[in-house]
Each structure stands twice: as C-alpha cells, then as structure tokens.
Amino acid sequence: MAGKPRRPLTLSVDERRTLQGWATRGKTAQVLAHRSRIILLCADGLDNTAVARRLGVTRDTVGKWRNRFIDRRLDGLGDEPRPGAPRTLTDAQVEEVVVRTLEEVPEGATHWSRRELAARVGISASSVRRIWRAFGLQPHLVEEFKISTDPLLIDKIRDVVGLYLSPPEHAVVLSVDEKPHIQAIERSAPVLPMMPGTPERRSHDYHRHGTIDLFAALNVATGKVIGKLSAQHRAVDFRDFLDEIFHHVEPGLEIHVICDNLSTHKAPVVHKWLLAHPTVHLHFTPTYSSWINQVERWFAELQRRRLDRGVFCSLDELTRALQEWLKHWNENARPFTWTKDADQIIGAIGRYCARISGPGH
Structure with a gap:
C-alpha cells in the first residue's frame, strides 16, 4: 500500500539560520536541537524514511515534526501545554532567575548554586534547576580559550585544513608532535579492583620513577602512528625523529x-636536515592552536x-606500556575524520572575536 505523500517543506534564510543555531546546541537543549536537525534534513529534500534512518528515530516522529513545522x-517545534497541576512559577520569577544567573554573582562567590539562588528568588532549588536546564545555563561550568595572535593565522588555517580535506596526490600527510614528561607513576598502595557497586579505588599519592618523552606522527589518511621514545625533546631529537619518519614512508612520496x-622545530639543525631531504615539507599550525593538530586527538586517547x-x-x-599501545593502535588503526573546512573555522573565530570585543570587554 502506498505511503501517505510527504508535505513539501522549504525554509527561509532566517529560518535556516535559526534552526542551524538550535541544532548545534548539543546537550544544553537536546530536544530542540534534535527537532531542528529533523527539519533541516527534511528541507534538504530527504523523505521521512531517509531522515528517520539518519537520525535513528521513527518515520512517524519525522512526519509529526515536518507537519508541525x-x-x-x-x-511548532516547541512543546505544547500538557495536562497536570497548574503552573506555580510566574514569568517574573523565571525572568529573575535567568537575569540573576547571567548578570549577578552572590556575595563572596564567583557563581550561583541552586540553593543560593532559590533562597534569593523565593522558589525551590529544583525549580532553579529546571529553569537552568530549559535555558541552557550551567553556572558551575567554565571553559578556557585563547585567541591566536599569529599574523598568519588565516593562511596557516587554510594550509593545514587544506591538507586534511584535500591532501596532495603522491604524498603522505603526517600530523606530528611530542608528548613530553610522561611520568612513570606508582601508587603508594595497591589499586583495589572494581567490584559490583564499587568502582576501582586508588590512593591519591604516588611515587614517581622518572619521565620519558614520546614523539608521534599520525598518518591522517590511515590513522597509523609512527612513534619514537626519547629521554629528551631537543632539536636533535626532533631531527632524528624526522629521519625515522623519512625511512618509514614509501620512497618517492x-x-x-x-x-x-x-x-626545536625551527632550529638550524632541522633546517639543515630539510635541505638534505627536499621531499619533506613542514607546515606550522598557528600559535596557541594545538587543537588544529590531529595528533593531539591521538594523544588524548593515549592519556585517557x-x-x-x-x-x-x-x-x-x-616504556613497554607505550610500545605495546603503539603496536595495538596500529594493528587496529582508524583515521580521525576532519569535518570543518577553513571558511567555517575562520568564520567561527570571527564571530567569537566579535562577541568578546564589545564594551564589556
């Protein structure tokens, strides 16, 4: 039996911009973000079945939000009133919670707790929690940032991202960095294993038995890693690692x-080595921009x-543990997928700079 024909759906420029903003809110507004993704895919011409398969929902769910929109x-993407007890919070109380959270701090502290704000406004702590969740407010969290001051920021972003998204033919692209001072740590008491109802437990103090440095080169196409352990990370050590990379790569590439x-990456000994190896080209990331170097993602996996x-x-x-990790990783190697192009990254940086360049800053 033929299915019910889907209703055509088109978006204005403003609607698309709003939905894209909602769709990237993530955990702060998961329900609205999910509905926005449904509408965006519908507007791209996908039928209900294709959208349902892409997002892991049912066709009826897709049809419901298509029709509502x-x-x-x-x-139409908001929640409709539900039956139940009458609402006890007024709009003024909700506004006060939001305004105080965004514009004030309690005396002697840097941010509000639920109990403090509830006592100030005269509502319950659970009501404050629900309001914070509805508006995506998380005063207990803080994120750090550093804007690059590199005068060649845009050129370097285009260069590096271009290598990720459109690597040259007959070439290999390697993301390289060092993880210095990896500590050999022994806990002061034996680790107690996990048991039902009890997580693994360990003492907070430890004995340190020295450190070692790890050089790593991640092949962005295959995910395989060339690694080298070193007692130091001097310029000559980096040169030796480049030499090891050169002998690992297939000749002619x-x-x-x-x-x-x-x-250490720009020292004379490295320049001299590069002159002797004209097929090797260094590409530098912008200052304060380690996030753009894919090997950092691999280091995060190693650390975790x-x-x-x-x-x-x-x-x-x-040392043996690191060598075993490298061997195991390369036996099951998988590349990381880079999704943002250079224009998207540069645009995001520009928007962020505009936000922090106002009168309040």
Missing part, C-alpha cells in the same frame, strides 16, 4: 609534516585509555 513554522611552532589509570613501577615498565 509546516503548519506553525518555528513555533612527498612528505607533508604538520607541527606546532616549538623552537592508557596513562590516566596506569600504574608503572619503573621507567622500563612505562
């Missing part, structure tokens, strides 16, 4: 190495899955 546009602006909870009674034990 066509009938009521953006207002151009080698594009993405690295940061560390002085092997080092944070690792116990190493000697430097040799740490």
Whole structure:
C-alpha cells in the first residue's frame, strides 16, 4: 500500500539560520536541537524514511515534526501545554532567575548554586534547576580559550585544513608532535579492583620513577602512528625523529609534516636536515592552536585509555606500556575524520572575536 505523500517543506534564510543555531546546541537543549536537525534534513529534500534512518528515530516522529513545522513554522517545534497541576512559577520569577544567573554573582562567590539562588528568588532549588536546564545555563561550568595572535593565522588555517580535506596526490600527510614528561607513576598502595557497586579505588599519592618523552606522527589518511621514545625533546631529537619518519614512508612520496611552532622545530639543525631531504615539507599550525593538530586527538586517547589509570613501577615498565599501545593502535588503526573546512573555522573565530570585543570587554 502506498505511503501517505510527504508535505513539501522549504525554509527561509532566517529560518535556516535559526534552526542551524538550535541544532548545534548539543546537550544544553537536546530536544530542540534534535527537532531542528529533523527539519533541516527534511528541507534538504530527504523523505521521512531517509531522515528517520539518519537520525535513528521513527518515520512517524519525522512526519509529526515536518507537519508541525509546516503548519506553525518555528513555533511548532516547541512543546505544547500538557495536562497536570497548574503552573506555580510566574514569568517574573523565571525572568529573575535567568537575569540573576547571567548578570549577578552572590556575595563572596564567583557563581550561583541552586540553593543560593532559590533562597534569593523565593522558589525551590529544583525549580532553579529546571529553569537552568530549559535555558541552557550551567553556572558551575567554565571553559578556557585563547585567541591566536599569529599574523598568519588565516593562511596557516587554510594550509593545514587544506591538507586534511584535500591532501596532495603522491604524498603522505603526517600530523606530528611530542608528548613530553610522561611520568612513570606508582601508587603508594595497591589499586583495589572494581567490584559490583564499587568502582576501582586508588590512593591519591604516588611515587614517581622518572619521565620519558614520546614523539608521534599520525598518518591522517590511515590513522597509523609512527612513534619514537626519547629521554629528551631537543632539536636533535626532533631531527632524528624526522629521519625515522623519512625511512618509514614509501620512497618517492612527498612528505607533508604538520607541527606546532616549538623552537626545536625551527632550529638550524632541522633546517639543515630539510635541505638534505627536499621531499619533506613542514607546515606550522598557528600559535596557541594545538587543537588544529590531529595528533593531539591521538594523544588524548593515549592519556585517557592508557596513562590516566596506569600504574608503572619503573621507567622500563612505562616504556613497554607505550610500545605495546603503539603496536595495538596500529594493528587496529582508524583515521580521525576532519569535518570543518577553513571558511567555517575562520568564520567561527570571527564571530567569537566579535562577541568578546564589545564594551564589556
């Protein structure tokens, strides 16, 4: 039996911009973000079945929000009134919670707690929590940022992202960096294993048995990593690692190495090596922009899955653990997927700079 024909859906420029903003809110407004993604995919011409498959929902759910949006546009994506007890919070109280959260801090503190704000406004702490969740407010969280001051910021972003999204032919692109001072840490008491109802437990104090540095080169196409352990990370050590990279790569291929602006990467001994190896090209990331170097994502995996909870009674034990991690990773290598193009990144930086350049800053 033929399915019910879907209703055509088109978006104005303002509606698309609003929906794209809602769709990227993530955890702060998951329900609205999910509905916005449904509408955006519908507007791209996908039928209900394709949208449902893409987002992991049912066709009826897609049809419901398609029809709600066509009938009521953006207002149709909100929740309809539900039966139940009468609302006890007034609009004025909700506004006061939001305004105080955004514009004030309690005396002697840097941010509001639910109980403090509830006592000030005269409502329950659970009501404050619901208001914060509805408006995506998280006063207990803070994020750090650093805007690059590199005069070649835009050129370097286009260069590095271009290598990720459109690598040259007959070439290999490697994301390279060092992870210095990896500590061989032994806890002062034996680690107690996880049991039903009880997580793994460990002492907060430890004994340190030395440190080691790890050089890593991530092949952005295959996900495989060339690694080298070193007692230091001097310019000569970086040169030796470049030499190891050169001998690992298939002969005849151009080698594009993405690295940061560390002085050891620009030392005379490195320049001399590069002159002797004309097929190797260094590409530098902007200053204060380690996030653009894909090998940092690999280092994060190493830290989370092997080092944070690792116990190493000697430097040799740490060395073996790192070598085993490299071997295991390369046996199951998978590349990281870069999704943002240079224009999107530059645009996001520009919008952020505009936000922090107002009178309040």
